[in-house]
Amino acid sequence: MDPISKLLTDYKIPIGPWGKAFFGFLTDNFDTIFRAFSNGLNFILDGAVNLLLMVPPVLLALVIAIIAWFLQRSRPLAIGVFLGLIFIINQNLWKQTVQTLVLVVAAAAAAMAIGVPLGIWAAHKPKVYRVMLPVLDLMQTLPTFVYLIPVLTLFGLGNAPGLIVTIIFVIPTAVRLTHLGVVSVPKAIIEAGEAFGATKRQLLWKVELPSALPTIMAGLTQSIMLSLSMVVFAALIGAGGLGTEINRALGSRRIDLGLEAGLAIVVLAIVLDRMTRIGVGGKK
Amino acid sequence: MTVAVDFKNVDIVFGADQSGSLALIDKGATRAEILEKTGNVLGCAGASLTVHEGEISVLMGLSGSGKSTLLRAVNRLNVVSRGQVLVKDGDRTVDVVTCDEATLRRLRQKQVAMVFQQFGLLPWRTVEENVGFGLELAGVPDAERKARVQKQLQLVHLDQWSKKYAHELSGGMQQRVGLARAFATEAPILLMDEPFSALDPLIRTKLQDELLQLQAELKKTIIFVSHDLEEALKIGSHITIMEGGRIVQTGAPEDIVLRPANDYVRDFIANVNPLSVLTAWNVMRDRRDLEQGDDGWVWLDRRKTTRFKIDAHGLVAAAERDGKPAVWVSCADVERQPEEGSQVFWANPGTPLKTVMLAMHRSQTAPVALFDEGSRFVGAIGIRDVLSAVLRR
Numbered sequence: 185m186d187p188i189s190k191l192l193t194d195y196k197i198p199i200g201p202w203g204k205a206f207f208g209f210l211t212d213n214f215d216t217i218f219r220a221f222s223n224g225l226n227f228i229l230d231g232a233v234n235l236l237l238m239v240p241p242v243l244l245a246l247v248i249a250i251i252a253w254f255l256q257r258s259r260p261l262a263i264g265v266f267l268g269l270i271f272i273i274n275q276n277l278w279k280q281t282v283q284t285l286v287l288v289v290a291a292a293a294a295a296m297a298i299g300v301p302l303g304i305w306a307a308h309k310p311k312v313y314r315v316m317l318p319v320l321d322l323m324q325t326l327p328t329f330v331y332l333i334p335v336l337t338l339f340g341l342g343n344a345p346g347l348i349v350t351i352i353f354v355i356p357t358a359v360r361l362t363h364l365g366v367v368s369v370p371k372a373i374i375e376a377g378e379a380f381g382a383t384k385r386q387l388l389w390k391v392e393l394p395s396a397l398p399t400i401m402a403g404l405t406q407s408i409m410l411s412l413s414m415v416v417f418a419a420l421i422g423a424g425g426l427g428t429e430i431n432r433a434l435g436s437r438r439i440d441l442g443l444e445a446g447l448a449i450v451v452l453a454i455v456l457d458r459m460t461r462i463g464v465g466g467k468k
Numbered sequence: 469m470t471v472a473v474d475f476k477n478v479d480i481v482f483g484a485d486q487s488g489s490l491a492l493i494d495k496g497a498t499r500a501e502i503l504e505k506t507g508n509v510l511g512c513a514g515a516s517l518t519v520h521e522g523e524i525s526v527l528m529g530l531s532g533s534g535k536s537t538l539l540r541a542v543n544r545l546n547v548v549s550r551g552q553v554l555v556k557d558g559d560r561t562v563d564v565v566t567c568d569e570a571t572l573r574r575l576r577q578k579q580v581a582m583v584f585q586q587f588g589l590l591p592w593r594t595v596e597e598n599v600g601f602g603l604e605l606a607g608v609p610d611a612e613r614k615a616r617v618q619k620q621l622q623l624v625h626l627d628q629w630s631k632k633y634a635h636e637l638s639g640g641m642q643q644r645v646g647l648a649r650a651f652a653t654e655a656p657i658l659l660m661d662e663p664f665s666a667l668d669p670l671i672r673t674k675l676q677d678e679l680l681q682l683q684a685e686l687k688k689t690i691i692f693v694s695h696d697l698e699e700a701l702k703i704g705s706h707i708t709i710m711e712g713g714r715i716v717q718t719g720a721p722e723d724i725v726l727r728p729a730n731d732y733v734r735d736f737i738a739n740v741n742p743l744s745v746l747t748a749w750n751v752m753r754d755r756r757d758l759e760q761g762d763d764g765w766v767w768l769d770r771r772k773t774t775r776f777k778i779d780a781h782g783l784v785a786a787a788e789r790d791g792k793p794a795v796w797v798s799c800a801d802v803e804r805q806p807e808e809g810s811q812v813f814w815a816n817p818g819t820p821l822k823t824v825m826l827a828m829h830r831s832q833t834a835p836v837a838l839f840d841e842g843s844r845f846v847g848a849i850g851i852r853d854v855l856s857a858v859l860r861r
Contacts, residue, residue: 376588379543380602380653381576390605394592 207334218338225344232286233424241278245269252459261458268451277426277448284415284425284452287343291350291414292407298351299358299407300400304388306359307366320356328353328417336421346423350414354407361403365396401462408456412449426452469520471556472657472689473542478515478551480537480713483508486549499712511537511546512713519706521556521656524683524690526704528697528736534713535693536661541565542691543580543659544572555579555657577606581650585662587642589634595645596621596630602653620648623682640671647679651686660692664699676703697736701725701745709733721745726857742858748824749817751857752838752847768835768848774812776837782844787812789834796837799827814839817846821857824849 185193210218236244245266253262272281306313332349339345369392377391393400419427426445433442481489485506492502499510512534519525527535540546541553541564548565555562557579562571581602589598596617603613621627624644634642643663650658664672680703683690694700700707701721708718709732717729722745728734759767761775764785768774774794777786787794789812799815802823813827814837824836828851835850 372584372586372588373590375545376582376584376590376601377605379545379576379580379582379584379588379659380605380649381573381578382605383573386605390601391590394590397592 203334207337211337219340222339222342222344225347226342229286229290229343229347232290233283236282236286237279241273242270244282245273248455252455255459256461265455265459268455272448272451275444275448277429277445280424280426280429280445281448281452283343283423284412284427284449287347287350287415287418287423287425288408288411288452288456291347291354291411292404294347294351295354295358295407295411296404299355299403300362302355303359303362303400303403304366304392306363313363316359320359323352324356328414329420332417332421341422343423345421346415346418349418349421350411353414354410357406357410358403361406362396362400365399365403366392368399369395398462401460405457405460408460409453412453412456415449469522471518471554472521473519473556473691474552474554474561475515475517475538475541476552476554478538478541478553479513479549480511480534480541480546481508481549482511490550510534510713512710515551515710515713515715517708517715517718519689519691521689522687523705524692524703525706525708526692526694526700527708527710528694528700529710530695532712533710535695535710537713538710539659539661539691539693542657543576543582545582577602578653579655580657580659581653581655582659583643583646583650583661583663585665587634587639587646587666589642589645589649591633591635594631594633595626595637598634598645599648599652601649606653616652616654617648620652623651624648624678638671639667640675643667643675644678647675647682651682656689658688658690660690662693662695665695672699679703697740698744701740709736722747722750726750726860742860743820743822743825746821746857747817748815748819748821748836748838748849751821751824751853752817752849753853754847755845758848766845768812768837769850770852771850774835776812776845778845782842784837784839784843784845799823799836802827802830812837815849816840821854825854828854 239247248269249262249266252265253259256262272278302316306316328349331352332345335345335349335352339348373391373395374387377387382390415423415425416427416430419425419431426449429445430442430449433439433445479490479493481493481502483489483506485508488506489502489508489510492505493510493513497505502508502510515534515538517525517538527539529535537546541548542555544564551565553564555564555575557571557575562575564572564575567575590601593601596614599620600613600617603616608616617630618627621630624647626641626644626648629637629641634645637645643666646663664675667675676699692700692703701724704721706718707721707724709716709724709729711732717724717733719727724733725737725740725742725745728737755766755778759770759772761767763777764779765775765777765788768776774787774789776784776796777788779785784796787796789810792810794810794812796812796814799813799819800823802813803826811831812834813824813831815824815827817838817840827836828834828849833851835848837845838847838849840846
């Protein structure tokens with residue numbers, strides 16, 4: 185090794201040990217809190233899954249198809265949703281699919297609940313956005329496996345850490361698209377709101393949010409898709425569902441199982457995407 | 469007349485260095501100089517203008533002259549750096565520059581409504597929801613709001629379209645929605661920021677006419693920004709011409725056309741057809757300036773072709789044209805009169821110059837007499853007066 189490189193490595197900045205110490209500190213002092221949180225979350229998620237599994241699969245598929253019709257008022261879509269879900273039942277992956285569905289819906293909902301207000305805040309305060317931006321970049325680009333480890337140490341195995349990892353991964357998208365939507369509200373209609381005496385709150389609810397709604401809904405769709413892609417990784421730390429099947433297929437090199445579970449994810453993705461997509465234009 | 473809006477020495481500067489820019493304004497610096505020295509943009513400087521109730525005051529100028537900037541100071545869409553903008557609020561007067569947020573909001577909801585160049589409609593709302601927008605913000609109860617919206621929609625002939633979305637309408641219709649939205653709040657003051665500029669010429673003319681009709685009924689105080697002098701002359705009761713953020717001239721339309729204050733205004737009016745603003749009053753020679761003959765006879769023209777004999781009450785007792793007795797008839801009937809040499813037309817001071825010219829044409833260039841409401845002779849217009857007014861010499 186050349187002297188300069190040696191000199192540099194001799195004084196290696198102990199980022200790893202710092203991080204380890206930080207998480208060690210958290211587990212040493214707040215372990216009970218994290219575990220309790222994790223247990224509570226697991227209880228809710230498992231409860232939801234069990235509740236849905238009590239419904240006969242075909243009936244549940246029908247209910248989801250009806251919801252699809254209700255959301256989009258499209259008969260072909262409702263039929264497509266129903267057939268897709270029947271295919272999953274046919275592949276005998278219903279239980280795993282329901283687990284994944286619960287995880288995905290919970291993660292997307294939580295990410296929107298956190299991300300949308302943050303996005304609005306960032307849109308109103310450019311300085312806040314400037315601070316937020318590197319954090320969002322970090323959350324999105326840090327390899328997933330890297331933060332699986334601390335989440336695992338803090339929350340243990342199960343659905344809860346899977347959910348948390350997924351939320352962390354998805355929040356930036358929700359924030360970014362909300363920010364984009366609110367920032368791109370035409371100045372003309374903001375001024376119209378101001379000129380007619382809107383309060384800050386009225387401006388937000390009656391002008392900015394309706395105008396940004398298509399973009400925010402695109403954020404929701406994106407959140408769901410990203411959550412789905414995260415499911416496979418979440419399975420590595422014990423989250424159940426289709427991801428577990430795929431990981432098992434990978435471990436035992438079973439092409440057939442991988443293909444079946446993979447296709448089920450694709451079907452689920454298409455179903456959720458079409459159901460949450462908002463029509464472009466002035467329609468409500 | 470009651471003052472509705474009063475601008476008092478309004479300076480508006482966009483940028484961080486307000487005090488530095490204001491100091492430069494006091495020294496009479498131009499916009500370019502201020503930009504160079506402080507990096508700030510001068511919106512308008514030293515603007516003073518009084519707008520009375522019920523009039524249409526037009527702010528005119530090229531783009532960047534500060535006309536919109538000044539308009540938007542009335543509801544504080546632009547923040548005034550120095551000066552006062554006094555707006556009538558019921559029985560009292562509010563200085564928009566210094567009033568608190570709650571007062572400003574009430575003013576915006578109830579006193580001052582606005583119409584935008586790009587309409588500013590909310591695309592996810594139907595026409596009626598857009599028209600009711602201001603009322604909704606002001607917390608007007610549903611039933612009353614619906615009734616008022618319906619009334620406005622009928623006023624602008626859009627009641628058939630109330631359930632449509634704004635983007636399904638043509639530009640002209642969209643701006644009608646914008647007008648209805650502003651009228652619906654029943655605010656006595658209306659700010660119109662180039663409302664018809666984005667429309668094609670035919671629709672523009674139509675909407676101008678509709679606005680004038682509505683104004684005749686509703687008697688709002690309107691401040692109207694335009695870059696189109698024809699439009700300003702057509703609808704304005706007063707016109708204010710701005711250049712580089714400063715007011716260069718304020719006056720009635722014919723003042724602007726007949727007595728432009730400087731070359732900038734002169735350039736502006738160069739392409740305007742003076743016939744669209746001038747009336748008989750603007751071009752006539754006063755009776756005292758006419759050449760007097762004997763026995764109470766007065767020559768109406770310099771060429772001495774026509775003369776009137778005026779009695780003690782100022783009424784016309786006899787008329788002569790080319791030495792022969794003539795009859796005097798009103799210009800109002802000029803279209804129906806046969807062409808003959810033995811008649812002299814008369815007009816009122818408010819008669820458009822165009823009608824006077826038609827009368828001259830019909831009577832083989834005879835002068836046109838001017839009578840007041842009591843039929844008293846007040847002056848005359850000869851062909852030379854018309855020519856010099858039209859040619860502006």
